[in-house]
Amino acid sequence: MNRTRVLFLAIVGIALLIVIAAAITRNNGGAGPGEATATAAPLPKGTVRVTLASSNTKKVWLDQVVKGFNAARQKTAAGNAIVVEVSHVTSGASLNAILGGTLQPVAWSPGDPSWVEQANTAWAREHGNRPLASQTCPATIFAPLGFAMWRPMAEALGWPDKPIGWDTMVALAADPDGWASRGRPEWGRFTFGHTHPAYANSGLLSMTTFVYGIAGKQDTLTVADVYAPQVKEAMQLLEQNTAKYGREAPAILDLMARQGTSYLHAAAVPEAEAVRFNVERGAELSFPLAFIFPAAGTIWADHPYCVLDNAPWVTPEQAEAAGIFRSYLLAREQQEMAIDSYLRPLDRSIPLHAPLDLAHGTDPRVSSATVPALPSPNADISAAVIDLFKITKRKATIYVAIDVSGSMSGAKIQSARTATAEFLRRLDPEDRVGALIFGDRVTELQDPQRTGDVGEGLSQRVLSLTSGGSTALYEAVCQASRALEDQRRADRAAGDARLYGVILLSDGRDTAGKVTENQMFATCLPANAETDGIKLFSIAFGSDADKEVLGRMASVTGGRLYTADPASISDVYLSISAEQ
Structure with a gap:
């Protein structure tokens, strides 16, 4: 064999290993629902892929188990090597994504059998009385x-x-x-x-x-x-x-x-x-x-493991491969590993340590x-x-502040409009909601009012927003925070215990405001987070957003910084819905 041919074969082999490694490790960082399906790279011939959507609680354990299983190169009856890819999800969101078709895993492991029952019931209702998983979904850990x-x-x-x-x-x-x-x-x-x-x-x-x-x-x-x-x-x-x-x-x-x-x-x-x-x-x-x-x-x-063999996107060989991984997962060696990942094994004869x-x-x-x-x-x-x-939950008063500067044009403003309107429609009728937009100046669309009275009209106004101009970011934060603080004082006087949140969506940095960064932190935001204070949920929309300042705003109020793009903004708003 000449030297050129040896070099060529070596390059091909390395390329195949890179493809397999990328497939194995993708989504181990906590991808959102649907991402694994949308971005999966092709695997080499003779390989079958098992995508597993698993609840976040067992992330550390499953990452280790998947790594060991893939290294063992187990095969299906047809002789194809099995590669398992795991994405870490929340049970409720993954249930909705699977039923909605945006997440299409071969196997699913939510936190509790109640989610499986909900999934099977909803699936059977739409698919000729056939459950999503034809077999019982065994427990994996406690x-x-x-x-x-x-x-x-x-x-x-x-x-x-x-x-x-x-x-x-x-x-x-x-x-x-x-x-x-x-x-x-x-x-x-x-x-x-x-x-x-x-x-x-x-x-x-x-x-x-x-x-x-x-x-x-x-x-x-x-x-x-x-x-x-x-x-x-x-x-x-x-x-x-x-x-x-x-x-x-x-x-x-x-x-x-x-x-x-x-x-x-x-x-x-x-x-x-x-x-x-x-x-x-x-x-x-x-x-x-x-x-x-x-x-x-x-x-x-007990985190059941379901093979979604009745889903149209799962082939018989994938279902077989998912079953092989399930057996590996339940073996004593993997169950003992669970303790090191803060989980309790199913087998109570395994001593805790x-x-x-x-x-x-x-x-x-x-x-x-x-x-x-x-x-x-x-x-x-x-x-x-x-x-x-x-x-019985505490109702919320929420103020949405949306960046409509020129950099928000195109796909950004389109997706921001749609996701914000969806968020407004998810609010409880007894919540209160207000909104402003900011470009060259700050414009209030709605002062905080009962959502049941103003929510639909505000949604329609949001859906017609246009973009242009500079970014009065700090001024917008101050106006929204002051409006909510006025509401909070009035509510306290009336004995109304509520949650308060500002949702700030921006893709840039302050370029046009009358308020400086120092003024904003000193006069509009608290020095320390208060348990019942106004929380700011910052959405850094795109790579040019000022994540450092947006993160500080969220931190000092006890809120949270989210990063988003047009593809993920709806899921970010869903997370904020759970906060309120």
Whole structure:
């Protein structure tokens, strides 16, 4: 073989390895729904691809398992090598994306069987009574739900030896004396957060365990149990004292890490996330977190694995390959690895060890024998829990500020118009909404009013926006923040407890405003985030946006910075919907 031919074959081999490696690692950073399908690169001949959409909680574990499986080069009966690609998603958003056709994985692993039931029911309704997955979806691991609380506060409640339940959380949240009732007046009023049950697995399961705990049940719930007066009253007390919602549990814990003990005292999250923050971000935390199992029982979320073999985009060989990966996932060696990723193996004979121990914030003595395993909610219970949450949750007052400068022309303004109008239509009728636009100057479209009265008209105005001129960014932030602060003062005087948020969408830097950057931070935004203050959610729209300043705005208010482009702006607005 001559030297030229050897060099040619070597180049071809390296190219093939690069293609395989890119396919294996794509989306491991948390791609949004649909991205894996839209950007998947072709694989070499003789390879079958299994795309897996998996809930975020088991990201670390699954990334390791997928890496090991792909390295083993397992094959289908036809002799084709299997390559698994995993994207990490939220359960609710991935459910909607799969049913809507924008996410088309071969396999799906949400956080709980309740999502599978919803998917199969909805799919069968539209596809001749055929479920999305023809076979039972087996559990993969356990990720129990509970409370993450700053350790000194948890110890003041008696953790880890004294039972602590949802009734404790409700009583503490509703007590005007707050922590003074527990002998710690220096901590002030108790503040709590949880994810939105319509968007997040942790939110749905946490609110379901809440209903179980308040109803005093450990067996199957009924819809009547959910709407029972004592349950509604207790949820009303909790929600009116809940300071933070969200789409993902890690984002709430991240806020606790950044803002410290003065912001949130506890949040409803999976055990895995609380332990992970202690291990991976302990140096940033004011105190370690303690994970509290709800005393009356919790949902031991078991993260089912479904092969979507009835979906038209899944071939029989892909379904076979997904089944082979499922067997690998459930083998003892991979189950033992789960502990290192803060998850509990299905096989209870596997002994727990660090980091699932008291030193890292959780009690390894707890099992389903000591804290009962509550049944997962079916579709009817899920719908009722979400409905009760929406009835009782704190309403929001929101001000949307949209950049309409010349750089927003074309696809940017088109997608911004559509996504903003969709967001406005998702708001509760009892929320309040206002909006302004900014280019050379700031123009108010609507002062904050009841969404049921002005939402549709405002949506129509947004859909007709045009772009042009410079960017009065800082002036727009000040005008929106001052308008909301006026509303907040009036609401406080009237005894109306609301959440307040400014949504700021911009693709550039301040070029035309009458307000300087220093003036804005000094006079329009708080020096420190307040639990019940105005939160600013910045959307950096495109690569030219001033992410540094937009990020600082969000940080000082306890809000969040999002990055978006015309393809992802709708999903960003969906995340902000979960915050409010």
